[in-house]
Amino acid sequence: MEVLRKRMSLRRLPQLFDKILDQSIVSIQTMLSRPILNKDRCASMASRCSKTITQYKFDMMAMTIPIAQDTARDHTQLADDAKNKLRLLDGCLDDHRMQLVESREKEGFPSLKRILYELQSKKIPRKLGIRARRERKVVRSIIKILRQRPDITVRRTDKSKVFYVASLLKKGAINHEQHKNMSPKTDALELAHLHFIPKPHKPDTPLRPIVAAIHAPATEVSKFLNDLLAPVFLRVARKATFINGIDLVRALEKYVTDGQLKPTTLFITFDVENLYTMIPRQGALEALMQFLERHLRNKKIGILRIDDIMRMARLVLDTNIFAYENKYYRQIRGGAMGSAFTQTLANIYMLDWEQKLIQDQEADKEIYGRYIDDVFMTTNSTFDQVKEKLENAHRKDPNIRISYSIQSTIDFLDVTVSNDNGQLKTTIFHKPAAEPYILPYTSDHPRHVYHNIPYAALLRAGRICSNVEDFDIERIRIDLSLLLNEYPPSFVSKHFHRFFQLNQAMPVLERLDSEVYHEIHQNLLHTPTRKEKQLEETTEDLDALPEMLQKKKPWDSNVMYAKYNFESGPRLAFQSEFRTWWKQHFGHAGSSVEHVQLKFAVKTNHTLEDILVHKKPPRHMLKRKPNTTEQRTANQDNPLTRKLKTT
Structure with a gap:
């Protein structure tokens, strides 16, 4: 069995195993090689064939190993039984600074400089060097191919109107530090841009639109609203909300304990289509207003009134402006996929729509739970009764379209739920297109x-x-x-x-x-x-301000963080070398910083995604252009400009 596992790790399956599989696809490869087939369709079919064979090999190995393990367990059990029979027979820093007084403390930083130089200049191991050159060659060849093939898109797969903040500052609703956190950083300000993420686990590989707005003008306001309102929503809708698959399993096991699971019990899932982008702007704002009036204590959170929150919500929705293919667009329906506030707003809009379903399920002691745009329900009604109920929900709001499934075995989030003649069975769900990928052991990570x-x-x-x-x-x-x-x-x-x-x-x-x-x-x-x-x-504590507006905790003088870039090779020894250096020069017994705890903050190198995936439009389309006055001021402050004028 260990030999078999070793073969898996080396990707060397038994020759007979590979030979049988290779022979089984000869006819398919012959058909795919014919020039009459469309090239794109041929490439797609070849990819599907390769994935199918890989999955088949994986499944066969997954069958072989448990059989071998069960055999080993049986032999072990026989041996244990024999042993038991034999035994039976036989038994009848205060201000964050310090003065360098001692000579070894003064020598500390020159010593650290030497350590860093040695780690940086030391020759890497031969095997690591060969691997680095090989991977660099592969990456460069991929980049070259991508430049020659504009039809190939590389993506990671799935799944400035800010003046109202200043008025909140004048009214005393927020202080200067909070105002600074919410305001956009003018030097880093960037317009949002649209890109798409493919969903290969679905037929025809549809695309998910994402508006990347990390440096957009209203991004911090969007984060603020999300941090402010998400806890309120969760408190109100917790019983009808699933946080993850584990939450679902807990609800199902309680359902069984309460005696509700019958041999005829059915499970229902439905998906709300394009929820984020289909909710109407005015309808969403009205739903938000009603939600706030119904659930806020004293009609405010902290010292922020409902009117303040609504004006910020309008600001976020009105500034969904982005660049795409050398043009500028403004989103007039729904919220931006990628904006923090969009999910909370969509949840609040859905909460009003789903109330009738929630009440019906509670009356029948059935489960109802939603995870963003995916819903899970149980029922002991007939198939036709359930279908009629879902069709009525489908017709309730023209903006919300649902596609549903009613079965005794169903997949929801990462769980497969089965009713096996009145017995609950839950297992982990793996999407058919999912590959057995985990962070490779050879990847450059701590x-x-x-x-x-x-x-x-x-x-x-x-x-x-x-x-x-x-x-x-x-x-x-x-x-x-x-x-x-x-x-x-x-x-x-x-x-x-x-x-x-x-x-x-x-x-x-x-x-x-x-x-x-x-x-x-x-x-x-x-x-x-x-x-x-x-x-x-x-x-x-719903009256507390969001984390981004809370006063920052004072720096802990008992902890020192050493930040560095992680790399395989000589730099692997950095932490041990740094600890030795610290103890030798500063952290020794009797030192004023002997009590300081040393922690390391590691930053990893760029990934293939950083190198190959290019989603952003040209920089000049996204950056804020200075106006004439700003440009004149900048020129006056520029020494070169002053020199030219003097000349």
Whole structure:
């Protein structure tokens, strides 16, 4: 079995296995090579064929490994039984500065300079150098091809009117520091631009429009409104909102405990089409006004009145201006995909639309939950009754169009939910087009990043999978995915054992103990995730200002952060070298900064996406042009201009 896993990590399957598969697609390759076929269609079919073969190999290996493991478990169990029989027989810094007094402290920074120079100038290992040259050659060849092929688009796959802020400052609703945080930075100001992200998991690969507005004039106001209103919405609609797939599994298991799951129970999902871009501007603002009047304490949040919030909301919607293909556009319907406030506004608009469905589900003791534009429901009504209810909802608002599915086994978020003759079964859902990709082990990232990946994947599986057999299948899938992404088998085994040991679940790994797994599943499922803890904190005090407007915490003089760019090779030793240097020159016993804790802030290098994906229009289309007065002032301040005038 370990030999098989090693083959997976090296991507060398048994020759007989590869030979059978290669022979099975000879006829397909022959047909695809015929010149009569359209080139684009031929390339698409060849890609589908390649993915199908890859997935088939993956599935076959996923079947082979559990069979081998089950055989090993049976032999282990026989050995344990024999041993038990034998045993039975046998048993009948204050101001953030310091003075350099001692000689070793004075020598500290020259010493650090030497360390950095040595790490930077030291020759990298031969293997790493070969790999770097090979990857550079590949990237340059890809860039060359892309320049010659304007028909190829590279994208990462999916899934200045600010004057009102000044009036809030004059009214005392915000202070000068808060005003500064909300105002756009004029030197970094940029117009938004439109680009598209392909969705390869859907038929015909549709595109998702994204308005990139990170430096747009109203971006900070949009973030402010989102931080202000999202906690209010979540508090109001928490019972009808799913935060993630784990939230769904909790609701379903409670549904079973309450005795609501019957052999005839059906599951419903529906998707709201183009929610962000289809909500009407005026209708959304009216829904926002009604929501604020109904749910705000004293008709304000903190010292911000409803009128202040509404004027800022109009400002964000009115300044959705972006560049696309050398032209400028203003969005007049819906909100920008990429604006923080758009999601909250869409949620509030949907809340009014879904009230009838929520009330009907609560009356029947059924589940209703929404995650942005995806909805999950349970029902014990007949198929025709459910269909009629959904058709009525579809006709309620011409701006909201839904497409629904009613089945006993259904996929929602990352969970597959099944009603197996009155027995609930939940497993992790994998999209058909999804490939077994995990951050490659050879990628240039700090080591602790890789240590967390196996544990986090098993933690997710333990929370979602309802029985031990499905959990074991998912464990094998994670194992294969890690091996295919060049994680060493010993590394994978070590961190898998770490998960089972920390959660006291070794019987699950050794003999698939269903009772132990059920207990672990319940413990993991009902332990709040980090995101859930953060959301709970934000909804506790709704009168508090958003984080971006809160006063910054004072700098902790007991912690020092060392920032550096992470790289494989000689720089891997930077942290240990820096710690040694710090202890030798400053952090030694008796020093005034002996108590200071050292932490490292790591920045990674550019990715292939940074190099290959170019989404932004030309710089001159996005940057703010100075007016005549500003240009004249800039010229007067320019020494070269003054010199020319004098001449």
